[in-house]
Amino acid sequence: MTDKEHMSSRELGLVLAQQLLDVEDLHYGLWDADLEVSLGNVALAQQRYTAMLLALLERLLAGCSEPRLLDVGCGTGHMLQRLLEQGYRVDAVNPSAHLNKLVHERLAARPATTLYETGFETLPFKQLQQHYDVLLFSESFQYIPLPDIFTQAPGLLRPGGRLVICDFFKTDAHCDGGHGDRSFSGGHVLADFYRAVDASAFRISHDEDLTARVSPNIALLDEWLTQRLHPALLSIDDYLLGAYPRLTRVLKWLARHKLARARYKYLSGHRSQAVFEKYKSYRLLVLELG
Ligand SMILES: C[S@@+](CC[C@H](N)C(=O)[O-])C[C@H]1O[C@@H](n2cnc3c(N)ncnc32)[C@H](O)[C@@H]1O
Numbered sequence: 001m002t003d004k005e006h007m008s009s010r011e012l013g014l015v016l017a018q019q020l021l022d023v024e025d026l027h028y029g030l031w032d033a034d035l036e037v038s039l040g041n042v043a044l045a046q047q048r049y050t051a052m053l054l055a056l057l058e059r060l061l062a063g064c065s066e067p068r069l070l071d072v073g074c075g076t077g078h079m080l081q082r083l084l085e086q087g088y089r090v091d092a093v094n095p096s097a098h099l100n101k102l103v104h105e106r107l108a109a110r111p112a113t114t115l116y117e118t119g120f121e122t123l124p125f126k127q128l129q130q131h132y133d134v135l136l137f138s139e140s141f142q143y144i145p146l147p148d149i150f151t152q153a154p155g156l157l158r159p160g161g162r163l164v165i166c167d168f169f170k171t172d173a174h175c176d177g178g179h180g181d182r183s184f185s186g187g188h189v190l191a192d193f194y195r196a197v198d199a200s201a202f203r204i205s206h207d208e209d210l211t212a213r214v215s216p217n218i219a220l221l222d223e224w225l226t227q228r229l230h231p232a233l234l235s236i237d238d239y240l241l242g243a244y245p246r247l248t249r250v251l252k253w254l255a256r257h258k259l260a261r262a263r264y265k266y267l268s269g270h271r272s273q274a275v276f277e278k279y280k281s282y283r284l285l286v287l288e289l290g
Pocket of ligand 1: 014024025026027072073074075076079093094095096099118119120121137138139140143144
């Protein structure tokens with residue numbers, strides 16, 4: 001995507017999260033009982049998540065000589081940088097022009113790493129046949145259609161290669177019309193995912209439910225959105241209605257459907273920890289080829 005191309009609302013959410021919370025990572029982090037749930041601890045929770053993935057990769061790749069990884073949806077490139085520091089050979093693929101600027105800054109002194117500035121679905125698959133030992137999807141799996149993953153991923157991997165996936169999926173409660181059902185988009189339906197794996201060249205060798213260790217972040221974000229962002233937006237609204245009453249009313253009317261959706265999703269308190277735990281299952285998965 002070039003700078004001039006349209007930014008999707010999901011990409012805007014990621015970019016705003018990175019800018020407003022000033023974080024290096026775009027994942028939820030791991031919140032164990034000893035870690036107080038506070039904005040000040042977000043970076044620490046994210047470090048714990050990164051450490052967990054690095055330890056898992058170290059175990060998985062212990063017997064592999066000169067392992068090569070692809071960081072799919074590399075966000076700001078922080079995990080990519082950590083992987084490179086561990087001595088792995090790593091490439092990345094990421095479609096967000098804004099985030100890719102940050103990745104390029106990190107990669108300035110790393111000419112051996114290629115950043116494919118596109119979506120996973122449009123990688124140069126022919127050129128990358130059997131190129132990687134691990135495809136890492138850290139909270140990026142949900143963005144990629146399942147058929148694309150299961151038809152394209154096997155060709156990218158060396159024999160015995162793996163997919164490492166850490167992301168949330170939709171539970172069976174999805175679409176039951178209950179409180180907050182529509183407040184989190186994203187995530188493949190977990191049952192569809194298991195069916196797609198069964199029909200694929202992969203088998204699951206690790207499947208861990210991390211929902212309860214991740215969901216405190218949702219409570220934190222919900223509090224921040226409703227207690228901080230919402231009052232700030234109301235103040236801006238008050239100001240604009242006072243300073244430019246007609247223009248503001250017309251613009252708000254034109255954008256009324258989008259504003260109503262955003263209000264429901266982000267500012268109404270529907271995005272709670274309990275809603276997340278009911279409708280989402282956050283999982284760490286390892287899928288092995290063959
Ligand atoms: C929630 S962020 C996670 C970023 C990073 N992996 C992390 O753990 O901090 C999701 C990432 O997936 C990327 N993404 C979205 N659609 C994608 C696609 N079709 N193929 C590859 N990456 C995609 C986004 O640009 C973003 O960098």
